[in-house]
Amino acid sequence: MTKWVYSFGGSHNEGRAEMRNLLGGKGANLAEMAAIGLPVPPGFTITTEVCSAFYDNDRNYPADLKAQVDEALARVEAAMGLKFGDPSAPLLVSVRSGARVSMPGMMDTVLNLGLNEKTVEGLVKSSGDERFAWDSYRRFIQMYASVVMDVAHHRFEDILEDAKRALGVFDDTEITADAWRGIVKSYLNVVQKETGRPFPHEPQDQLWGAIGAVFGSWMNPRANTYRKLHDIPASWGTAVNVQSMVFGNMGNDCATGVCFTRDPSTGENIFYGEYLVNAQGEDVVAGIRTPQPMSALKATPEQSPMETVLPEAYQELCRVRELLEKHYRDMQDIEFTVQSNRLYMLQTRSGKRTAAAALKIAIDMAAEGLITKEEAIQRVPPASLDQLLHPTLDPKAERRQIARGLPASPGAATGIIAFSAEDVEDLAAKGEDVILVRIETSPEDVHGMHAARGVLTTRGGMTSHAAVVARGMGRVCVAGAGSIHVDYKAQTLTAGRETLKAGDWVTLDGGTGAVYSGKVPTIPPTLSGDFSTLMGWADSVRRLKVRTNAETPEDAETARRFGAEGIGLCRTEHMFFGPDRIGHVRQMIMSTEQDERARAIDALLPFQRDDFTQLFRIMAGLPVTVRLLDPPLHEFLPHGEHELEEVAKAMGKNVETLRARRSALSEANPMLGHRGCRLGISYPEIYNMQARAIIEAAIAVSKETGNAIVPEIMIPLVGVKTELERTRAAAEATVQAVFKEKGVTLEYLIGTMIELPRAAITAGQIAEVADFFSFGTNDLTQTTLGLSRDDAGSFLPHYVDTGLLPKDPFVSIDKEGVGGLVRLGAEGGRKTKPGLKLGVCGEHGGDPDSISFFESVGLDYVSCSPFRVPVARLAAAQAVLKQRQKQPV
Template sequence: MDGTTATKWVYSFGAGANEGRAGMRNLLGGKGANLAEMASIGLPVPPGFTITTEVCTAFYANDRKYPSGLEKQVKDALAAVEQTTGFRFGDPANPLLVSVRSGARVSMPGMMDTVLNLGLNDATVDGLARKSGDARFAWDSYRRFIQMFGGVVLDVDHHRFEEIIDEVKHEKLVTEDTALTAEDWQRVVSGYKKVVEDATGKPFPQDPWDQLWAAVGAVFGSWMNQRAITYRRLHDIPADWGTAVNVQAMVFGNMGEDCATGVCFTRDPSTGTNLLYGEFLVNAQGEDVVAGIRTPQPLSKASAKPGEVSMEEVMPEVYAELMRVRGVLETHYRDMQDIEFTVQQRRLYMLQTRNGKRTAAASLCIAVDMANEGLIEREEAVRRVNPASLDQLLHPTLDPSAKRTPLGKGLPASPGAACGAVVFSAEEAEARAQKGESVILVRIETSPEDIAGMHAAKGILTTRGGMTSHAAVVARGMGRPCVAGAGGLAVDYTSQTLSAGGQVVRGGETITIDGATGEVFVGSVPMIEPQLSDEFATLMGWADEIRTLKVRTNAETPLDADTARKFGAEGIGLCRTEHMFFDAERILAVREMIMADDAEGRRRAIGKLLPHQRKDFVELFRIMAGLPVTIRLLDPPLHEFLPHSEEEIAEVAASIGAEAEAMARRVADLSEANPMLGHRGCRLGISYPEIYEMQARAIFEAALEVAKETGKAPIPEIMIPLVGMKKELEITRAQVDRMAEAVFAEKGAKVEYSVGTMIELPRAALTADRIADVADFFSFGTNDLTQTVFGLSRDDAGKFLPAYLEQGILAKDPFVSLDREGVGAMVKIAVEKGRATKPDIKLGICGEHGGDPASIAFCQEVGLDYVSCSPYRVPVARLAAAQAALGVGGVDRTA
């Protein structure tokens, strides 16, 4: 590590030496950039320095070796801290202690490692005792350092340290750490050092510089620990971003009753209410608050419950300073801040600020409020809310009138309700969720190692921890309902039980949690539709003023169509008519049609379906009230409708007066090796024109009926599926046009209609200029287009796609977010060729990608007219479309 280099690897902050700023988060990480920024605007930040993310990159590129020149820059920066503070690193008489913390460019709470009180050893602990005048504090700090360094750097099992403390407490007949004396902590330190030596074969390191470089290496190493890798994958954070390391002079919240530590948000992260929200602990260090080992106290008198004492009461001058800092930070950053602070001898120090993670409800409220307060523009408010997070607002909550069996109550740590089978480990949560089960992860307290299980679970319940505990913060960021700190509940990992008041719930049995109230119930509680806030309507209105893409829905049932309309859908972009035929009464007629030997037999069967189809379309046209409705004509892979069992074959045979044996042979004749690429879509309509004729008649008769009934003529858009050649569309369009003429003549009335096709085959995209001669519109069926471009079966790809994602072969699941390079290229070709032939051709997307924010951004870029998505994704699409118009790519802006 010796030598010099022109590259600057280290940036100082605090005490007037601020070499960074907030805009340098890519280089300094979010924490380092914000420490420098806070210091530069005059806030009380302990001095320190940041080792850049570029060092992390170099560290991994060079076999975990540090770049040349780093050691000298670190020594120079630490010397500056010594000069500012008046303490010296490693000095037995006047020791400087430092913290070593990670700091990626986006917040990854709890995913990487931290070491506090670094610089303590057998000599400096005595110096700290003399300097502070408190031997108990000094030895408590030393044991904390050994425990944290031992776990983070030396990989010593956490429980081995806890056993030492428990033994000393047992001998003293106490339960609280605060009851132990300096002599007790000395015994603990001796035991800790023996644990380390037994586990590693070496004494605990005494040289502060050895400690420092080992801790820095451990923090860089934690960038690649499993929990950080999992978190990055879940939040789409690239591995090559790396983390910075922040080395900062220690300030102590555990020196006595005039000291404290805490975490707060400048607004309520659950609701968005404009009130200071947080907790603090007197005579504690930061990990005590986050771990939930002791019960935190509220900051303000207004939020204190009976028996609680607020900071506003016990430290009024510190509370007043914190309120001042709150205002400075919100005005400066123009966003809700998540703050960590320490109070040493009644002096406030700021250890971190960052844009606070928040629920979807809070995100909406804060964005709208800040726009109304003049802190941000309306466009910025629209940019601020992550579209995907709106899902949190659009799903059912507990029915207040439903019967409930209470089990216990904790803190309402993350809103929303969830019901599922109780599991007691992250691993079981993952395993059962992969089988499609709904589970509630129940833990005494969560840790970063539980991240994958927390993501897999429908909800999270802990018996320890406060509103800023790991479980609470991570759950809110994920949008998972969470009840934390339910101390009245007992978790027994050995017996796999959750119990309270004589009630016992065993692993696998069902509970319901309400993250809005903190309540826990035995069994399943019915749920109701959500009530959307005024802020939701306001932000959606602002989004609608900005966006240029229309938003439609994929719907076949009146319920789906009605739900989508309430969420702001501007029509139906995909009505899959085959989904209308799975009803028991209808599927028999469909099977009769398919199994018939001639056109006459097919027409008889189709005649049974016509009234049903007409009724379906009447209901949809009424709900859509004159808005466009795109109806895809029948596109069933035949295997979905063929009779399979002997009973089904016999039923079809009886209905058409045929022998069951002959029917079985017919089924065998129609069976296909690859039905997704077989006799479906327009191929079926060309082989059996009676099918599309019936559907076209049903559409036109329904449209005329609703037009006469309501005075609002529906706008049917008839979509021919699986077209790959112009001639296919010419033939099927002619069928539709002939039926339109016939129905209009019979009824003596007309409605406007259009005929187009779904672009879902590569050949259709490549020959879109020719197909556009016959089409009034294109709708991109990106589900099938993804399958045919990749040569993947969506039903089977789940067996190997996870390995592709883990190994970086694919950045995202292409069935979730549109593959721009391949599938996107096909869409672009079709758009360009279609518009070259017909400049005013209407273009939309109706695959599942129509509700994905990143895919919507792509649709904006290539110039589509609308996107269509499932009903509950309509608000997501409306907001994402507005952000796309503003040039935002659908990423999370609240981290």
Template sequence: MVQWVYNFGAGAADGRAEMKNLLGGKGANLAEMASIGLPVPPGFTLTTEVCTRFYEDKCTYPTELKGQVAKALARVEERSGQKFGDATNPLLLSVRSGARASMPGMMDTVLNLGLNDWTVAALAKRSGDRRFAYDSYRRFVQMYSDVVLGIELSHFEKLLERAKQRRGVKQDHELVAEDLEKLVMDYKARVHVEIGMDFPEDPHEQLWGAVGAVFNSWMNQRAKTYRQLHDIPESWGTAVNVQAMVFGNMGSDCATGVAFTRNPSNGANDFYGEFLVNAQGEDVVAGIRTPQELTIKARKSHGSDLPSLEEVMPNIFRELCTMRQQLETHYKDMQDIEFTIQQNKLYMLQTRTGKRTAHAALQIAVDMANEGLISKSQALMRLKPELIDQLLHPTLDPKAKKQVIAKGLPASPGAAAGKVVFSADEAVRRAKDGEKVLLVRIETSPDDIHGLHAAEGVLTTRGGMTSHAAVVARGMGRPCVAGAGAVQVDYAAARLSVGSVTVQEGQILTIDGVTGEVILGEVPTVPPQLSGAFGIIMAWADEYRTLQVRANAETPNDARQAKEFGAQGIGLVRTEHMFFDGGWPRPPACR
């Protein structure tokens, strides 16, 4: 019988890291982390082969799948000491996608699954916090209605705003338990209005609805766009990971965060990331609240008044640092991790190879080779040609006059200037017409992927260094300034303002992803200066290479620049008649 479901948790797993083609990157790494003793909440993975069969068989599942899922769910209940759907000690689940290639935010997730009018009462009693229970329920109904039932989020956002107006508050976390309980009722009423059916109360119905929605999200438009941009075959499919929930929003001794084991912007060997006390994971990524830094060093560097994790939870921070070292030693590469702290206990929810800028890729490869984690040849093979290409782009002229109107977080380095646009669709439209554009959003979402690709760079008014905009921009090599809170965006009027300065759509702004500056107009640039890690990598390449011609050139300017970068030979790629029929001087012999 085919094994469609693989278990993990409690220090054991059916799978391992090398099985990412079958278990997806997330499932394979959850299994690996569990196997090496990291605190991973128990769960199970439905393989990518289920996804393939799902589409081949007109969105139906293999006949053995239901029974295998039931056995795996019983194993999670045993390991967690909770029971799915129980009215006294309920097990709640997360359902997440996990393709073999990282596709951050492109597919769907459902959290807090298993809540209904009975289990929410049990959660309130068990946690001793009715507000927490109903906030979790509110989040679940909203997320499930969007992801599974296909109801526009705007309906729920309007109801949420109305609830805050009634209470006279501005932030979600200022609502009290009674507000949230009524909000759940309002959400459910809206569901009935929109689809003519009640919100599903049966936890098992919820589970299969969420699993189907995640498989279906493999073929949503943003996932298709991302696959096209990154050459990911449609035939690979996605796995689905079902995992026991842990809560970062159960009180002041709880938190959630995203971190990189090294700085993904410049490659420095610094623990790099953000967290929020009393929050769930999507709060950090979406930028709804201002995130806090992991370390004292980072907090001081970014001028934040909010305490770091190192200060708020020093014991947890030390434990996280130990896991950081363990993961890098095990995987021998920089890792992007997600973690949750529930009542002073640390849980690891994900690890994957972290996306990084070209400068960071060079620095990390050199440092890891010098540290003995990898060999010089491994360091060279990690550097793809397109990463080196990113290093050859100009930077802002430090001597140029500039009118800085705002400052945010330097989330992805490089300089970008372009006409301001406020939607992904407008970015694509103008880029197709040959215009350089700068995408400005309050916060980006996975649905903006096509606009991020079309734009020269991205500016957001919310979010931090690990926000969606920052992570995707780094992966694409786009400059990004995030969390520029002084910038006020008015989508309806198609303009932004900073104090007395107003910028209309179509006017030019420049962003500096190194300093975080937002600058009025276009700032002159200077050619790149390649030194440091680049020079070391080139020296190592000399030790292994056998070919001495290292550059192609079509014009004399190309040839001069190639020589400046150290080329020992120039390959002329134009044909003979292109050189001489048009009157070009016959070039000297290439050496």
């Protein structure tokens, strides 16, 4: 019989931390905390395998699941000395989700389950607090009806607000027991009216309704969006955790809170978090009340830190903090409740953190001996380094502060205001920089937060939904800016006398919490010593070299600052779009006579030579791979009558003649047309000019700097060996001519870009006349899958969303198809020429998952955009460590 249910806490503990794939992160860690002696309220976990079975069998459970749940529930009753559904002393439970990786706020939770009009009286007797009992009952109805029965949350909030107005009170804690009774009655009436059926009163019905809702929430829109953003497979499923309730809202000796064992924004080794006296867990993250700090060191005079309000529970929590960090060897995100001065642990998990915090925590923990340097390298997600490379506010720029909130996620962002996630998405799709402004965010806003440059909320603390999700996404966030009033209906935010409307500019400083009116200039980031330390450790481990794709001095200099070890792709066609060049290029293309073409090409030579001189100078002897011209012709043809007239005037031609020439050159499919080496074969003078410019520049910089410049000339779009033979022979003839003219020689390489399936298949033949291969995985993906990257956006997301493809193949390499051709090409090339240099220069060169694949293939280097260089350096190191872990000991 398959075991579907695992107990934890009490005297019966069946799980451990290493079982997270089966029990989910929450369930595995609850069992682990219980196993090491921490105070965990007893409960049980329904495994992720049930979730898979639930969806595989038309939302039906395994036949023997109920019996196992009943048995586990009986153990909880025995441990607590209470009975589920007992009118005199009822056991109440929470029902929570728990995927194997943390998905904060994405799925559903129900608290206080087991209450009805009879058991609430039992809770009155056992707690001695009538107000608390009826408040718990109304919370349960509101949460259960919203989560399980799809009753809109605001229907209950409206009733509550009306009741407070009638009573003349402002805080929930001021509402009397009699008033709660009336509110409960109104809640039950709303459920009946909205759903056409009564609220379920039988605790077993409530339990299975909640279990079904949690499993159902695995496929809700916000969970699907979160999984897509964080590359979490839907097949993993979620577990369901049923746990006995402990109450943080039974009086002033009770509390609930969320804390981190280190600061998740900076990584500083301080106990960091927030708590509320006399509150349930959702009160802390919802921003309904202002949370208080944990430590007296971080408190202002008007605040009430837990250290002074509940000193015994605080000291116990400090002991737990130290124990958990040493046990898990990572910064932990903790949820706790204090009931009658006694601490209970409700959750621990590896805490989400900013990239800066991840760096500091990894470096510090290695220094403290908690982890090794190799583990520190693996602790920082490579893609998160992007967070460190974004600009900050220019300290010299003028600014006008209108408000200040909490610095919830660092960095700086400026953009136009939008008040809904949908508006943010629409504006961002049009290329706008947008700031999402909300009173408070909810999981439904996650898609808008992802599209935004930054997030501003007027409620919530450092552990609010907005703060946690924004930090994980690397978005700037200022939370809890309480002096700002947001009016959704009027589409305005008001701070003092300043009112801004949707579409106005606003600037956020996530490092200080400041909010500024208008657009404040930014400056490039400065990288910390922790960054240099980690990059140094990564560089000592990685085997793959990391180059950059660059053709401008600015990009080359940026890449060098980030540690690039050369240029792996200089796309010369990108150099020709300048206003001083494009005319000559068009004349070169539109010419029908060789002497006309030669004049245009001669005019381009000094531009090209100067381009390459600057790049060689910046790279200071590091390898530079220059791809000869590979223009889809439609990008360079004169567009419109004005451009046609300009070219005609420069060439002394009739406009009608050039119009006919443009028509003749137009192609039905330019990406598969007269481009790459095909153009060089048709018009060898073009490639001859570029080869001359490259070698003349290399000679000049070698003489100027004393660095040995070894240029790498790359011939694009080769499909057959004979194409490379002919273009190489022409290039070498030009190179030798330059050597003779200058009276000097230097080392150089001539290779090709493998970007066609035939080239990969016949790589062994092509390698006979190539000094290196560079895999152009952008075009190789297009030609292998038969997908146009420019056109596939209309349907490719659907392929990924529905599982037809695991990932977008233009973002992460298709390992079986395109990757199979890369492997085949690498093996074929090195079989012919064992020392053949192999690299990759498509966008995949900056994708961590693709880099891991390139490490397994044995390529020599990857090349990526300048801002992805640190990402690639770290990913290359992690790829080596991943390979080592796979090797048998």
